């Protein structure tokens with residue numbers, strides 16, 4: 358047998374497969390390596406240890422951007438508009454009701470509700486919105502307001518974070534999305550965003566939400582101005598946060614999608630941006646970097662139970678391959694996706710395609726909710742278990758096969 362994986366890399370992979378925690382230096386070493394297949398096989402072994410059942414999951418939700426008005430400026434964002442811009446909007450209740458009804462009609466059970474950082478809407482406006490949504494559509498979970506939005510509400514209302522979150526929860530907020538994480542290193546955040554929460558604040562929102570018993574996801578947008586060390590620092594901050602508060606259900610990462618031109622609006626567009634980064638000029642990371650980074654994240658984030666593929670940014674083929682590089686979930690059908698679409702790179706998959714991506718990879722597709730509980734009828738699994746992928750020869754192989762993490766079995770039904 359020809360062994361091509363350098364011993365140092367093999368040693369790190371073995372550690373992770375055996376359930377030992379990786380150090381930041383080891384994480385960086387993996388990111389520097391080009392041994393994609395070995396890293397992927399190790400991530401797959403860890404995924405199968407965490408999710409030994411024959412299922413891989415997806416959910417059906419709709420992304421509703423209630424407003425595109427934003428007081429911040431992010432150099433990668435083509436979605437925001439200044440408050441006085443001709444294209445600025447806040448959705449009416451009629452439009453919202455129609456979108457929510459369509460979601461239910463398509464078998465969805467959740468709304469991903471996000472907007473910009475509106476400089477004028479008070480906290481009461483969001484509370485009224487949530488109360489109305491829950492009164493009209495009680496079965497729908499509102500997965501809403503990313504940490505930058507929550508932090509913005511806290512600044513605008515001058516109320517403690519916990520009070521803001523308590524009030525939103527009381528009004529019907531079900532769970533928090535992990536948007537706006539980008540890279541949780543202030544050097545990077547200050548380079549590519551202005552007027553947006555920094556690292557500690559992003560994590561404080563999650564801490565406060567988890568203390569209230571809430572669950573959230575966490576994300577990483579990479580492949581722009583960050584170094585590999587900063588990519589690992591991001592993962593490390595998430596891992597530390599999870600050790601402390603334990604409320605992250607899932608991690609999702611994607612590569613920076615370069616906009617076609619610098620997406621600056623208002624005065625920035627008229628006068629030319631001073632400072633910031635023209636991210637339209639940055640080369641995009643490819644499939645190799647995406648799959649490797651996701652696999653390293655699976656190995657590094659030993660306390661986060663689920664990893665979602667990002668087919669929305671990577672497309673069907675790479676999104677499907679992600680299931681063999683650490684992901685146990687295909688994410689959402691995403692009935693509507695405005696933010697990535699505005700940046701110019703967005704893929705649309707039908708429910709049938711998502712399910713086929715999972716079954717072609719040797720697993721049984723199952724629909725889940727945001728808490729990773731199955732919401733469909735349990736299918737017969739006899740046929741699928743026979744077709745599950747086998748470990749590749751010569752690459753790290755899982756020993757024992759037991760679930761030692763307490764993260765539940767059968768495709769990630771636990772929210773920890």
Ligand code: SF4
Nearest residue numbers: 427429431434437473
């Ligand atoms: S990414 Fe979010 S915070 Fe940044 S400009 Fe866009 S809408 Fe505003």
